[in-house]
Amino acid sequence: MRSPHSRGIVWLSALVLIVVLAPSPATAAGNAACPGEDVFFNPANGEDIVVPLGYKVEVFASGLNFPTGIAFRGSKENFQVFVLESGHGLPSRCNDNVPQPPLNGNAFGGEFSSTNPMTPDILVFDNKGNKIAGPIGKPTPSGGGFQPDGPAIDLAFEYGFQGGRLFATDSNAAIRTAGAANNTSRIVTVNLKTGTVTPFITGLPTGDHPAEQLAFKNGFIYWSQGSTTNSGVVGRDNGGGQNQQDIPCQNITLSNNVFDSGGGVKTSGYSPFGVQRPGATIKAFDSATGVGICDGAILRAKIHVANPKSTIEPVSWGYRNPFGIRFAPDDHALKGGLLVTENGEDERGARPTNNSPDRLQLAQQNADGSPDYHGWPDRFGFLDSTQAVFNPVGGPGDDNPAAAAGKPVQPVLAFPPQAITAPLALEPADVAAVGLDFAPDSFVHGVVARGAVLVAREGDFGFSKENGEPPAGHDIELVNFSALGERFALEQSRFAFNCPQADQTHRPDGAAACKSIADQAFSSHLRGINRPVTAMFGPDHALYLVDYGAVRDFGQSDPASKFTNPLDAPLVQIPGTGVIWKISRK
Numbered sequence: 001m002r003s004p005h006s007r008g009i010v011w012l013s014a015l016v017l018i019v020v021l022a023p024s025p026a027t028a029a030g031n032a033a034c035p036g037e038d039v040f041f042n043p044a045n046g047e048d049i050v051v052p053l054g055y056k057v058e059v060f061a062s063g064l065n066f067p068t069g070i071a072f073r074g075s076k077e078n079f080q081v082f083v084l085e086s087g088h089g090l091p092s093r094c095n096d097n098v099p100q101p102p103l104n105g106n107a108f109g110g111e112f113s114s115t116n117p118m119t120p121d122i123l124v125f126d127n128k129g130n131k132i133a134g135p136i137g138k139p140t141p142s143g144g145g146f147q148p149d150g151p152a153i154d155l156a157f158e159y160g161f162q163g164g165r166l167f168a169t170d171s172n173a174a175i176r177t178a179g180a181a182n183n184t185s186r187i188v189t190v191n192l193k194t195g196t197v198t199p200f201i202t203g204l205p206t207g208d209h210p211a212e213q214l215a216f217k218n219g220f221i222y223w224s225q226g227s228t229t230n231s232g233v234v235g236r237d238n239g240g241g242q243n244q245q246d247i248p249c250q251n252i253t254l255s256n257n258v259f260d261s262g263g264g265v266k267t268s269g270y271s272p273f274g275v276q277r278p279g280a281t282i283k284a285f286d287s288a289t290g291v292g293i294c295d296g297a298i299l300r301a302k303i304h305v306a307n308p309k310s311t312i313e314p315v316s317w318g319y320r321n322p323f324g325i326r327f328a329p330d331d332h333a334l335k336g337g338l339l340v341t342e343n344g345e346d347e348r349g350a351r352p353t354n355n356s357p358d359r360l361q362l363a364q365q366n367a368d369g370s371p372d373y374h375g376w377p378d379r380f381g382f383l384d385s386t387q388a389v390f391n392p393v394g395g396p397g398d399d400n401p402a403a404a405a406g407k408p409v410q411p412v413l414a415f416p417p418q419a420i421t422a423p424l425a426l427e428p429a430d431v432a433a434v435g436l437d438f439a440p441d442s443f444v445h446g447v448v449a450r451g452a453v454l455v456a457r458e459g460d461f462g463f464s465k466e467n468g469e470p471p472a473g474h475d476i477e478l479v480n481f482s483a484l485g486e487r488f489a490l491e492q493s494r495f496a497f498n499c500p501q502a503d504q505t506h507r508p509d510g511a512a513a514c515k516s517i518a519d520q521a522f523s524s525h526l527r528g529i530n531r532p533v534t535a536m537f538g539p540d541h542a543l544y545l546v547d548y549g550a551v552r553d554f555g556q557s558d559p560a561s562k563f564t565n566p567l568d569a570p571l572v573q574i575p576g577t578g579v580i581w582k583i584s585r586k
Contacts, residue, residue: 028040032575036564037574039574046059049496049498052448052495052510059129064085064578065118066085067533068546069152069153072539083123085121087150092571098111112141121134137195150173151171158216166192169211172184172206183203187204208321209295211223226321227246228243230352232412233351237348245287248286249285254280254413255279269413294317297322297371299315315365317371317372319340326438332451341358343358347395348397352401353385360427362424375421382426431460436456443542443585450483457474457475459474459475459519474498498528522550553571
């Protein structure tokens with residue numbers, strides 16, 4: 001049901017009606033499997049989110065379990081909102097859909113419980129935020145729902161607001177049995193009447209990142225396929241080394257470097273854990289379940305064929321984790337191109353990297369049908385991995401901190417497979433730029449120019465120190481572009497972010513500003529954003545921000561967010577703290 005925006009006491013007499021309003025009370029939300037990891041939760045109506053002049057923010061729905069995707073069907077006056085709850089997505093013993101001993105195995109009601117917050121499903125709301133259906137697609141013993149270990153990431157109608165088939169991506173990426181997640185990513189269709197989830201494409205690479213966001217164009221379904229590792233090498237952070245290696249989209253030649261996980265284990269890139277093959281040539285699609293399948297890539301397949309998997313082809317590759325994908329309008333500076341957000345490398349695993357930026361990329365298939373190449377795993381934005389700025393410091397997620405600390409991040413490849421396409425722009429390190437959308441003309445006002453993009457930035461996961469003062473992330477970024485026909489340029493700024501209501505202010509141009517520093521809502525005790533994972537405009541031309549909710553982490557950047565029990569490391573999900581925020585013109 002829609003969360004109330006305020007609570008009040010009503011006194012009624014024959015002559016007078018008096019309404020006394022009070023702020024929504026804060027609640028302590030927690031993870032039933034791991035008592036003691038409780039968090040502050042009070043979205044209220046987003047009073048501690050500052051937005052530019054001329055815009056307003058409100059809660060559309062709250063109390064959700066890790067929402068990651070949103071879709072709309074209908075007209076401006078009458079539409080429905082479909083929200084994907086992703087289930088278990090982050091590593092921690094606290095997040096298993098059936099907690100293992102010594103934890104309480106019944107904490108969430110069982111793997112196939114309709115109320116288990118750690119399994120995926122879809123909820124349906126009317127355009128006022130009232131829940132009208134769901135959960136839909138919950139995992140079943142017969143396999144007719146989403147995969148139980150999650151996460152599911154995105155959902156989209158093939159004809160946009162006009163509907164058609166509802167597609168989604170899911171996986172068992174979060175399963176804690178080493179190696180069991182390999183190749184479990186799928187694209188599925190969902191029957192909203194029966195709740196049946198039907199595989200459309202199966203056997204996609206799965207590791208650190210599964211199949212993620214969806215887009216449609218000219219009879220093709222496009223999706224972002226994240227890398228299976230952190231930085232091109234299988235380490236102990238990948239299921240103890242049992243998860244699958246990355247799969248190249250073109251023939252590559254490995255460098256002579258091998259990467260040290262400690263205990264005498266060294267591994268080459270694009271290779272199984274502990275396998276050393278310096279200087280080897282690795283064929284395109286090596287170890288994939290089918291031709292055309294690779295990772296760290298944008299892939300596409302035909303949607304109106306009997307065997308869509310046989311039509312898969314890479315459009316663009318050389319990304320670590322391409323997440324958000326949206327096609328620009330044809331009259332935009334990007335000329336209908338596919339804009340991609342890419343998450344940079346973390347300080348963890350066998351090839352840890354510090355200070356790696358996120359990127360904004362333009363995916364453009366080459367004229368001969370081959371994919372263009374964006375430089376990963378040896379180019380982090382505009383710079384080679386060996387630049388000193390990327391040297392690891394020896395963080396808690398490193399396989400071998402003593403061996404890695406302060407040393408250059410050596411190349412995985414002997415040379416790039418083709419010329420490298422540079423990013424359009426960089427994002428701060430660990431900001432986690434994720435879902436994005438292009439603003440309709442009716443949203444344009446003040447600081448928002450025609451053709452602007454709004455980007456959800458999830459924020460870091462505590463593997464490294466914070467990325468600045470104030471720290472970027474847990475916010476929405478505004479990206480303005482030059483007009484079509486002008487010299488290409490873009491400008492990045494913060495659009496909406498957490499700020500105590502009393503400290504909110506605005507710059508002369510109307511942009512949001514704050515007199516103090518705030519981080520994610522739960523750690524700062526604010527009525528605001530925790531982890532936004534996508535942003536999408538609805539038929540009413542409002543921006544809907546999907547907020548995953550509260551997550552306790554290593555606390556390297558925000559000590560108040562750190563898990564309370566070291567055994568609960570590294571990332572404790574807190575059910576019931578997801579929110580859909582609505583931002584619209586006043």
